[in-house]
Amino acid sequence: MYVPVNWIGVLVRTDTNDSVTSSLNGTFHDKVTLTPRSAVVYRRGDVTWEYARTTTKYGGNTQYVTTDAWNYYLSLDSRDNHFVTFKVWNCFSQSGYQGFFSSHIPSDNHRKNFYGGYVWNQEPHDSAYYVPSDGHSLGEVVNFPDGNKWWDYARIYDRSYPERYLCFTWVHSTTGGDGWHLPNGPLTNWGEWYTLEIAAYDRYGNRSEFWIDGSDIIGGLNLYDTRP
Numbered sequence: 001m002y003v004p005v006n007w008i009g010v011l012v013r014t015d016t017n018d019s020v021t022s023s024l025n026g027t028f029h030d031k032v033t034l035t036p037r038s039a040v041v042y043r044r045g046d047v048t049w050e051y052a053r054t055t056t057k058y059g060g061n062t063q064y065v066t067t068d069a070w071n072y073y074l075s076l077d078s079r080d081n082h083f084v085t086f087k088v089w090n091c092f093s094q095s096g097y098q099g100f101f102s103s104h105i106p107s108d109n110h111r112k113n114f115y116g117g118y119v120w121n122q123e124p125h126d127s128a129y130y131v132p133s134d135g136h137s138l139g140e141v142v143n144f145p146d147g148n149k150w151w152d153y154a155r156i157y158d159r160s161y162p163e164r165y166l167c168f169t170w171v172h173s174t175t176g177g178d179g180w181h182l183p184n185g186p187l188t189n190w191g192e193w194y195t196l197e198i199a200a201y202d203r204y205g206n207r208s209e210f211w212i213d214g215s216d217i218i219g220g221l222n223l224y225d226t227r228p
Contacts, residue, residue, distance in 0.1 A: 042200070042208040044225040048077045051220070054169065057138065057153040067142060067173040069154045072221050074210065075165035076202060082164040083200045088121040090194035090214075092186050096143050096151070098122070100186075102193035102214035111179030111190065116141060117217045118154075118169040119196060125162035137162075142173045147181025166198065168212075170221050193217070195228065 054071045076083045091101035102117035120139050122128035129137035131153075138153040145151055154169045182188060193214030200208050212221055213228040 037204055040202070040204075040206045040208075042076065042202075042206070042225075044210075044223060046077055046208075047200075047210075047223075048073070048075050049223045050075075051170075054155050054158060056141065056155070056171075057134070059152070064148075064177075065142065065150050065152070065173055065175050067152060067171055069141065069169060069171045070220070071154070071156060071158065072168040072170065072223075073159060073165045074168070074198070074200065074223065076200070081202050081204075082161075083166070083202055084163065085123065085201045086121055086166045087199040088119050088166075089197040091119060091196060094186050096140055097185050099139065100143075101196045101212070102217045103187055103191065104193070104218055105180050105182075105190045106218075107190065109179075112174055112176065114142065114144075114171070114173045114175070114180050115218050116169075116171045116173070117193075117196075117212065117214060117221055118171075119198075119212075120156050120167045120169070123163075125157050125165075125167070129156055139169060141169060141171050144180055144184045146184050148175060148184075150175070166200070168221055170217065197227075 049072065051070050051072045054069050056067050056069050059067055059069070091099055099119045099121060100116065101119060104115040105111050106113055118139060118141060120129060129139055131138050136155045137157040139156045141152050141154045143151040154171065156167045156169060159165065182190065195214055196212040198210045200210065211224045211227050213224065216222065
C-alpha cells in the first residue's frame, strides 16, 4: 500500500537578512530554532541629540521681527538599527500651535524676547509637513497674529532619512515696539510650558522614553532619559 508523504519546509529570514531553510527530506537543516532578542531600553548615551541652524520663511524680513532658529534631531546611535516611530505627550494641539510645548517671554527689555520650543511629531515625517509650493517641510512657529500680526514657518526635517529621527525646533525671536502681545492663541501668560514626554520605538519594537524640560529652554533644548 502506498502512503503519501507530505514534506514540510520552513524558510526564516533573520534581522540581518540571512535566510535559514529547514526540510524533513534531510537536504537542509532538520530544524530552525528562533532565539528572541532581549528587550532593550535606550538611554541618553545611546542616542544622538544634534542641532543645527535652520531658516524660516520670513526670516529675511527683519523690519519687525528677527528670528534665530535651530533644529534638534533625536535618533538612535547605531549602525544596524534605528528608530521607526515616535509618540509624544504634553504639548499644545490647537491649529497653528501643534507641537508647541514651551513659551518664555522674559520681563526684561520690555518683553521683546520670545523663546519657543516645538516638536514635529506628525507621521510620516517625510510628507506630513511637506509644502509643495515651497519644496520643503515647514512647521509654524512664532505665531502671534493678535497685536503683533506675525507668524513664521521654520524649515524642518531637513536631513536624510526623516523617518528615522524626530525633529524639534528652538527659536529666539525679538520684536520692537512694546514687545510681544498676549493673549495669543493658547498663550495667556508670559511663561507657559509642558514637560514634553517622548516614546521612541526601534525596528524590533523596543520602546524608550525621553523628556524635555519646557521650563528651561532659554539657552536651548536639553534631552533627558529620566523625568526632570
